[in-house]
Structure formats: C-alpha cells, structure tokens
Amino acid sequence: MKITFSDGILTAFVQGEIDHHSAVGIRTEIDRRIQKDKPDILRLDYSNVTFMDSSGIGLIMGRYKLMSAYSGQIEVVNVPLNMARVVRLSGIEKLGKITVKES
Amino acid sequence: MNAINTMKLEIESRSVNESFSRVAVASFVSQLDPTIEELGDIKTAVSEAVTNSIVHGYKESKGKIYITASIFEDGKVQIKIRDKGCGIENITQAMEPLFTTSGGERAGLGFAVMESFMDKVKVSSKVGKGTTVVLEKKINGRFAKRW
Numbered sequence: 001m002k003i004t005f006s007d008g009i010l011t012a013f014v015q016g017e018i019d020h021h022s023a024v025g026i027r028t029e030i031d032r033r034i035q036k037d038k039p040d041i042l043r044l045d046y047s048n049v050t051f052m053d054s055s056g057i058g059l060i061m062g063r064y065k066l067m068s069a070y071s072g073q074i075e076v077v078n079v080p081l082n083m084a085r086v087v088r089l090s091g092i093e094k095l096g097k098i099t100v101k102e103s
Numbered sequence: 104m105n106a107i108n109t110m111k112l113e114i115e116s117r118s119v120n121e122s123f124s125r126v127a128v129a130s131f132v133s134q135l136d137p138t139i140e141e142l143g144d145i146k147t148a149v150s151e152a153v154t155n156s157i158v159h160g161y162k163e164s165k166g167k168i169y170i171t172a173s174i175f176e177d178g179k180v181q182i183k184i185r186d187k188g189c190g191i192e193n194i195t196q197a198m199e200p201l202f203t204t205s206g207g208e209r210a211g212l213g214f215a216v217m218e219s220f221m222d223k224v225k226v227s228s229k230v231g232k233g234t235t236v237v238l239e240k241k242i243n244g245r246f247a248k249r250w
Contacts, residue, residue: 020154020209021118027208051143053150054212062208082143089219090212 001026003033010039014059018052023059034066042067047078056083057090064095106173106181108134114168116161116186118154124170125149131172132180136244144220145180145240151213152184152236158205160188160234182238190230198226 002013012030016022034042042063049056060076067074079087087093110131114120125146132145149170156168171183191197198218203211217224223239 017122019118019121019150020158021121023208051146051150053147053154054210054216055154057210057212058208061210065207082140085219086147086212086216089215090210 001029003029005033005037005039008040009043010034010037010041011043011045013045013048015048016050018049018056018059020053020055023055027059027062030063031066034063034070034072038070039072041073041075043075043077045077046080046083049080049083052083052086054086054090057086057092060092104175104177104179107176109171109173112170112172114153114170116157116166116168116188118157120168121150121153121157124153124168128170128172128182132174132242135174135178135180135242137242138245141240141242141244145182145238148217148220148224148238148240149182149184151216152182152238155213155236156184156186156188156234158209159191160186162189164188178242178244180240180242183235184238185233185235187233190232191226191228191234192230194226194228 001015004011010033014026018026044060044063060074064074112124112127114124128149129142129146132142153168160166166187169185173181175181196202198214200215201211203209214224217238221238221240225237226234228234
C-alpha cells in the first residue's frame with residue numbers, strides 16, 4: 001500500500017479488497033504511520049478498492065477514533081460508486097470529519 | 104418450488120476463507136448472468152455472514168462453516184450459511200444496525216448490509232448449537248434488463 005505524507009496530510013492509497021481478513025494488515029500499516037508522522041489529516045483514498053464489506057467502514061471508524069485522539073481529522077476520498085452504498089448505509093458521513101467523494 | 108441447481112461448500116472458519124467463499128458463491132450464481140451490481144451485492148452479503156460465523160460464531164475456536172447455494176426456476180438464489188458455533192442469544196439485538204460485541208474495529212453493520220443488499224434475510228440460532236443465516240435474492244440479470 002502506498003502511503004504519502006506532505007503538508008500535514010497522510011494519504012493512504014488502499015488497494016484491492018477490504019474484508020475482515022485483509023483489514024488487519026491495512027490498519028497496522030496505517031496506524032504505524034499515524035503514530036510516526038502525527039498528521040493533521042488522514043486521507044484514505046479508496047479509488048483502487050475493488051471490494052469492501054462493512055470491514056471497510058470498520059477501518060474508517062477505527063482510524064477516526066485514533067485520529068480524534070490526536071485531534072486530527074479524517075477524510076475518505078474516491079469511494080467507487082458500487083461501494084458507496086455500504087458507506088451511505090453506515091451513516092458514517094455524519095461524523096463530520098469524513099468527506100466521501102464518489103468517483 | 105424446487106431448486107434447479109445446488110452447490111455445497113464446507114470451509115474452515117479461517118478469515119482467509121472469507122474471500123474464497125464469496126467468490127465461490129458469486130461464481131456459482133454467475134450462471135444466471137447477473138449484473139455486476141447483483142453479483143457485488145451477493146458477494147458483500149456472503150462476506151458479512153461468513154465473517155459473522157468466524158468472528159462471533161467460533162470466536163477464539165475453529166470450526167466448520169457450511170454454505171449451500173441454490174438456484175430456482177424464477178431466477179431466485181438462496182444461500183444458507185450455517186455454523187456450529189456459540190449461537191446468538193438475542194437475534195433482534197444482534198441485527199440492530201451499529202450493535203456490535205467486538206469493539207472499535209467492527210462497524211456493527213453486518214446484518215444491516217445483508218438486509219440492504221438481499222431481498223430476504225432469515226436468521227435462526229440456538230445458544231451453544233450454532234447459527235443459520237438464509238439469504239435470498241431474485242436475479243434479474245443482464246438478459247432481463249434488455250427487455
């Protein structure tokens with residue numbers, strides 16, 4: 001997974017499938033970078049996500065909690081249209097610090 | 104109505120099998136010529152049910168998950184996902200959106216996703232015996248869409 005850090009923004013380009021199995025490795029990698037770089041904003045880029053179930057929401061919620069502990073914000077961008085339904089269903093956009101852009 | 108085709112799958116409750124099981128069911132359903140969206144809905148719902156069996160049904164232990172998929176004449180697909188895990192004490196509560204017993208990394212949306220993506224979701228469970236989830240969806244398919 002490509003992760004970049006500039007101007008206080010940590011961007012994680014999540015790739016492939018997000019399920020309960022794959023989420024473990026993804027969150028470990030992202031959390032390590034959050035703790036190292038202490039970003040103001042964590043941006044999760046979902047443009048290369050090919051499948052996600054509710055674990056993709058759990059991944060956002062867990063990072064939201066961690067970022068809140070650092071007084072940081074979270075953004076989720078480029079959620080593919082066929083996966084945006086899970087996002088909408090979760091109501092996670094109401095958390096305020098989350099912006100979902102459908103690609 | 105009788106099923107015109109059926110397949111059965113027995114897998115171990117290992118999280119690596121989540122992806123295998125949803126792809127296997129989607130592959131079986133493909134004979135109905137579903138749309139990409141219909142196939143995505145089925146994959147997502149199966150993934151949720153199988154993950155529930157792994158995470159909640161068997162918790163720290165390992166066991167078998169039994170998946171049966173059937174296709175009916177009218178294009179209906181029925182998928183049964185059964186485990187012999189710990190069972191659910193309160194099904195109504197378990198099916199409430201955002202309810203979870205697993206803390207911060209699980210969204211508590213498994214059943215909400217199943218209900219939203221499938222036409223019908225039936226859950227039966229006995230504490231100490233296991234849980235069965237029955238998912239149903241009518242596949243209209245690409246062929247039907249042309250008319």
